Amino acid sequence: MTRRLLLLAAAGLLATLPGPAAAQAPRGAPAPPLALPAGMSPLPAGADRVSFRPGDSALPAGAAPVLGEIGRRLAAATPTGGGRITVEAQASGPSNDASAARRIALARAQAVRAALVAGGIEETRVDVRALGRTPQALDAADVLPPGVARAGATR
Known part of the structure; x- marks a missing residue:
C-alpha cells in the first residue's frame, strides 16, 4: 500500500484521492475556494470568467484543470x-x-464546455452561447451556474 501511495504521489494523483479528511468532512459542506490561474477570475454569484487572447480560442495555461474541478463541483x-x-x-x-x-x-x-465535461458535468446540462462581438468588446467566456443571470447583463 505504501508503494502505491508513493507512486500516486509521484504522479501527482495523491491529492485527488479521498482521504480521511474528506471522509470526515460534513456532507454538503462548501468546498474551499479554488485558486484560479492567470486568465481566470471570479464573478458575482459564483460565476467564473475565462479570459482569452484576442483572436485565440485555446484555453489559457492552467485553465483546463480548474474548469474540470468547477465541472466536478457543479x-x-x-x-x-x-x-x-x-x-x-x-x-x-x-x-x-x-x-x-x-x-x-x-x-x-x-x-x-469540454473542460467542464471532463470534470464530470453532463454535456447535455451545459448550454453554450456565442455572443460574438458585444459592446464590452471582451475576449472572454463566462461560466454561469444554475440560477445565475447572464453576466454581461449587469456590466
Whole structure:
C-alpha cells in the first residue's frame, strides 16, 4: 500500500484521492475556494470568467484543470436535472466581421464546455452561447451556474 501511495504521489494523483479528511468532512459542506490561474477570475454569484487572447480560442495555461474541478463541483452540487450551466463567450473582434467574431466566441464556449465535461458535468446540462462581438468588446467566456443571470447583463 505504501508503494502505491508513493507512486500516486509521484504522479501527482495523491491529492485527488479521498482521504480521511474528506471522509470526515460534513456532507454538503462548501468546498474551499479554488485558486484560479492567470486568465481566470471570479464573478458575482459564483460565476467564473475565462479570459482569452484576442483572436485565440485555446484555453489559457492552467485553465483546463480548474474548469474540470468547477465541472466536478457543479455536478456534485446540482444532481441530474438540477439546473443548467451556461457558458457565454464573446470576442473583441474582428470589428468588421460579425460572423468571424461569433465563430471565435463559439470555439471559446466549446473549449470551456469540454473542460467542464471532463470534470464530470453532463454535456447535455451545459448550454453554450456565442455572443460574438458585444459592446464590452471582451475576449472572454463566462461560466454561469444554475440560477445565475447572464453576466454581461449587469456590466
